[in-house]
Amino acid sequence: xxxxxxxxxGKDSCYALWKGFSDGLEITSLILVYSENPESWMFHYPNVxxxxxxxxxxxxxxxIVKTSGKKEEELVDLEERLKGLKRTKKIEAIISGAIxxxxxxxxxxxxxxxxxxxxxxxxWNEDQVKVVKKExxxxxxxxxxxxxxxxxxxxxxxxxxxxxxxxxxxxNKKYGINISGEGGEYETFVTDGPNFKEKIxxxxxxxxxxxxxxxxxxxxxILEKK
Numbered sequence: 001x002x003x004x005x006x007x008x009x010g011k012d013s014c015y016a017l018w019k020g021f022s023d024g025l026e027i028t029s030l031i032l033v034y035s036e037n038p039e040s041w042m043f044h045y046p047n048v049x050x051x052x053x054x055x056x057x058x059x060x061x062x063x064i065v066k067t068s069g070k071k072e073e074e075l076v077d078l079e080e081r082l083k084g085l086k087r088t089k090k091i092e093a094i095i096s097g098a099i100x101x102x103x104x105x106x107x108x109x110x111x112x113x114x115x116x117x118x119x120x121x122x123x124w125n126e127d128q129v130k131v132v133k134k135e136x137x138x139x140x141x142x143x144x145x146x147x148x149x150x151x152x153x154x155x156x157x158x159x160x161x162x163x164x165x166x167x168x169x170x171x172n173k174k175y176g177i178n179i180s181g182e183g184g185e186y187e188t189f190v191t192d193g194p195n196f197k198e199k200i201x202x203x204x205x206x207x208x209x210x211x212x213x214x215x216x217x218x219x220x221x222i223l224e225k226k
């Protein structure tokens with residue numbers, strides 16, 4: 001089956017992509033959505049321009065979709081691009097990394113139905129602790145944004161490991177955060193994984209923190225041989 005993958009560069013889209021590879025699907029294109037809205041309801045925001053470098057590291061073709069990020073309107077540009085991919089690449093499905101967000105899953109399914117293709121969510125309803133453990137075991141993941149109670153500036157740039165997962169479980173018990181970050185509590189960037197032909201080395205970055213939330217903004221990064 002020929003598929004396109006909605007690719008944010010974070011842990012969930014990288015894992016969903018990897019599962020697509022493992023299932024023998026033909027990945028015809030990564031779809032990189034550049035939203036102007038840092039509070040987009042549908043799409044990843046921090047460091048999205050570096051998804052191009054990730055696509056090169058993966059050795060996969062990609063297409064960029066730009067959107068204003070306005071609620072309910074932000075899928076229009078994606079739908080137009082998917083129409084083009086269905087026509088030119090003959091895609092039969094789109095893969096996304098949704099785990100627990102019914103808002104996202106429902107909208108991707110509605111969009112896919114209109115286009116006559118399948119919406120595939122290979123991580124859907126997986127146990128959040130288990131899925132994050134699998135992601136940690138497979139990928140090099142850093143934290144690039146924090147937007148919830150319990151986080152502070154020291155979380156930005158952390159490499160996700162089992163200790164970080166245990167801290168997330170603690171925050172879940174204390175504040176009710178989503179362990180996988182599906183509610184936007186935190187966001188991530190992947191620098192290496194099993195299907196990366198090269199790995200990403202971050203050379204320079206800025207930390208932005210306003211007392212309640214913040215971002216790690218990548219300023220410079222390169223590809224390195226593995």
